[in-house]
Amino acid sequence: MNVATDMRDLSIAGLSVSGGAGPIVRDVTLSVRPGQPLTLLGESGSGKSLVAQAVMGSLPPGLTASGHIRLAGTDLLAAPAAVRRKGWGRTISLLPQEPWLALDPTMRIAGQVAEVHRFVHGRSAQESRLRAEENLAEVGLDRAGTLYPFQMSGGMCQRAAIAITHASDSALLIADEPTKGLDAALRDGVVERLKQEIAAGRLVFTITHDVAVAGALGGMIGVMLDGRLVDYGPAEEVLSAPTHPYTKALLAADPATWQRRVPTQAGAPVVTGRALAKAYGGRSLFEGLDIEVSAGEIVAVVGPSGCGKTTLGNILLGLAPAGSGTVERQGGVPPVRFQKLYQDPPAAFAPHQTIRRALADLVGLHGLSWGKAEALIARLRLGEHLLDRRPGEISGGELQRFALARGLLLDPVFLFADEATSRLDPVSQKEVVELLLEIVRDTGLAVLLVTHDGALADKIADRAVLLDRPAAWVSRRACDALTTGLAPCF
Amino acid sequence: MSTGLDVLTASRPRAVTARGAGAALIAALAAFTILGPLVIEVDPAAQDLSASLAPVGGDYLLGADHYGRSLLARLAHGARLSFGMAFLTMLTAAVPGILLGLVAAWRGGLAERAFELLANIVLALPGLMLVLLLLAFAPGHFGPLYLGLALTLWVEFYRVTRATTTSLLKEPHVEAAKLLGFGPAYILRCHVLPVIAPLIATLAAFAMATAIIAISTLSAISVGLQPPTPELGSMIVELLPYYAEAPLHVLAPAVLIVLLVLGLQLVARGEGR
Known part of the structure; x- marks a missing residue:
């Protein structure tokens, strides 16, 4: 039963997303608490991104969500679109996939962080600049403020995107495939950052198809297949004793668990x-x-x-x-x-x-x-x-x-x-x-x-x-x- | 009943209707220009001074001009001339433009640099000046007018083809096709053409519209085709002194030009989506 939920939780109950041809996501129930992040796993087309978009309120036209999504006590689905959009950058922020494409290529990075303070939070220009410097320092980019995105590496862009979500200071952070296209070192770096966010008490909702990322983040894991949540539970449980055949297949598919191939007799x-x-x-x-x-x-x-x-x-x-x-x-x-x-x-x-x-x-x-x-x-x-x-x-x-x-x-x-x-x-x-x-x-x-x-x-x-x-x-x-x-x- | 069709009409109704309207307009005008001169057996140059400035709807369906020539016949011949010349100009510009663009993208190197230089030289000259320059050799003739226009219009075809093809040829699917043993002809036909064809169609419609306006404009300032050739631009100028007595007569060729250009622009707009 629903235990008295903390006012800061995100809880999704009976969420369905339907398009013209019928429901695409059916009856998804999940929750995110401070210190207990949520990671959704699943292949592309399984509907995991639609769940995140339903939370953001950014579903593609033609798709409608039903059910309940409560963030800090208010039902998001009941609010009109304009009100929900006001929450972007204030109560909900998104860590985009492939951030080098999401940053403004014509603007220095410090300015991109400062504009969140200036225009989303309405602070003065001077204060915005100072706070932006702080945000950049938090992610180790204190010397990179004058660089343009094209002068930065993939990892630096990723950190800059995190600094921007810091600036928004929102309660909920949605990370959409944050490790897509990154090699192992950068992937570990991103996971480390997300863990810091969790430790700082933010609600973190991650979407990925990388089992290793889900395992490293801990908290709760949901596995989606064909629009349904087929497995949901604490990370250790789902990863060590999966119940659904798809989850088993997903875990067995991780190269780390494969059998080593026996080298063959090489020819000419x-x-x-x-x-x-x-x-x-x-x-x-x-x-x-x-x-x-x-x-x-x-x-x-x-x-x-x-x-x-x-x-x-x-x-x-x-x-x-x-x-x-x-x-x-x-x-x-x-x-x-x-x-x-x-x-x-x-x-x-x-x-x-x-x-x-x-x-x-x-x-x-x-x-x-x-x-x-x-x-x-x-x-x-x-x-x-x-x-x-x-x-x-x-x-x-x-x-x-x-x-x-x-x-x-x-x-x-x-x-x-x-x-x-x-x-x-x-x-x-x-x-x-x-x-x-x-x-x-x-x-x-x-x-x-x-x-x-x-x-x-x-x-x-x-x-x-x-x-x-x-x-x-x-x-x-x-x-x-x-x-x-x-x-x-x- | 609320399936695919609704989505289709909801997402692109404007482009579809615009293109449909443009195509209908072009079809109607094409019928007029092709069938008109055949059906109307009146010689567009035959004068009947007693019928000077005959009103619309009398013996002459669209009236007659100051020399008593049938306006309907003159409009049909004029539209055929404008349309045909614009089409020919477009073809003459498009074919070398596309070929040079493909060669430049495919070969690169010296060929590309030479074509770029040529294109830049043409772009640096005002288009009108090029046409006037050529017209100076044979005033009032069709040849230099058409050649001059084609010379200014090919650059667009060349530039678009070269830029699109250059980036296309770098794509993995083209590299894969080469590795699989396919030759240039196949790659052009199956990898390049399907992508550039809609762009070229749009450019072609714009180029024809530009040509129609240019021909009429030049004839109107008496450096293009000369009377008594039934040309829409020169018809306007010839009838202009009589605008007080016969305003509809002056308006008719102008409306025809507007409709031709409008039809082409609408078709191009629909194809651009």
Whole structure:
């Protein structure tokens, strides 16, 4: 039963969000208390963002929320939109995903913090400036006030966004995928900041598909699937003894819990790079790098963002010129048998073409049979009905498997997987990786796996190359964490 | 009953109606310009001085001008000339503009720099001056007028094609297509064309509207086409001295120009969405 709730709680009871085609989110009941944060887990499309938008009052047009959302005793859903909008930045603030896109690119960072004091709280210009300095100092950006967002690193932008939410001094902080697109070091930094917010007594409501983030934040965890809350309870309980099959699958999908792959007998070298060097914008990414990928082998390239991992892969594939050094590909193999998997699956397909058209054109171009494509589609567990959709109408995991099928049609000897699973939810990631491993085992494909996920590389790679010359702003600790369990080959 | 259609009409009613109205207008005017001269068997240059400034609705459906020439016939021929010339000008500007844009985006390097220089030179010259310069060689002729307009209009097509294609070619799906063995023709057809086609259609409608106005304006100041060619701009000027006696006669060609340009602009606006 509802125990006498603290006046500062956020409680959501029987929340449903419906659109034209019926309810999208059904009957969600949750609560957030000071010192007891809430984290919603779930894949994209599970409705977790809609719950946050219902709390904010920023649901897309055409969607309506019903049920009760009480913040500090008042029912938010009963209030008119204009009143709710007044609460933005005062009682509720949002930590945006990918803050480097959310900050104003034409304004210095101190001004962006000060404007919250000046225009949201109506303080004087002088006082706003002083308070903004304090907010920036709190997140360790006291020297960065005169910088523009483009002069700052991803981590600094993230901290600036947190300073802005500090300035708003709101009771409730909603963090929408705060670690999306961040490498391990930055992710840990963000989690650390959010924990400080919790310790300071703010209500923190986080949305993520990263189980590690949910575990680190503690408090309560809710797991969403197809618009329903399928699991809800204290973090330790949900993570150690999940009840719902989806939660179990989600936890099992974390690379850290996977079985380590048994290294295989490597065949002949497929791609060899010798004494490779590359500089970008006057900064050396790597030099004197030797790398060799043999048939049936998975070689991981690990390192934090901006260290030149993708560039190295592109050099081996011949898409980018090396600064110096030589690349040697297996003789007598046509170039189309060297393929690449992209980070963002929808960007790797022509947006106006159906998948069927794309595959049929490829089959036609190389004089293959459509039966081969059908066999691959079945093997990658993809439904025929997906073929007539356009890339934007298919989930990321399925589209990445289509990308794999497209590459496999050409019997590749080498595949460069460029962060191929980093934008997928954990369950889809596991599916794609398992299929890839199966193919490596069966066909002797050589894989160059570029990733910022040390655990993933650790579990499936035969060898790893650590690019440890990260951009200046990434701490050394991150690199140390990434090397754990890996044997760098240079 | 409150499903997809409602959402569609609710979200983009203005663009849809604007485009529909524009298309209807263009269709009606096209029918007038194509069928008009065939149906109306009157020679637009045949004079009948006894019918000078005949009123609207009498023997002449839209009246006659000061030389007693049928205004209906002259309007139909004038509209055909304006419309046809604008279409030809647009094509002459669009085809090289798009081709040069594609080459510049694809090859980059020296070709791109050369085309950029050329485009900048053309942009630096006032468009009207270029047309007047060419007209000076053969005053009153159709050729230099059309060539001059096309020379000023191709830059837009070139610029838009080059900028869009350059960023498109950097996208992963194009890189993936190259890795999969597809050649330039396929990439152009399936990756580039679907993206630039709607932009080009919008530009084309704007370019035609610009051409129609330019032709009429130049003829009105007597440097474009010369009488007795039935041209809408020169018709206005010819009839202007008689505006007190026959105001509708002066207005008719002007209204026709407005309708042509309006139709094109509405279509372009709808396509821009």
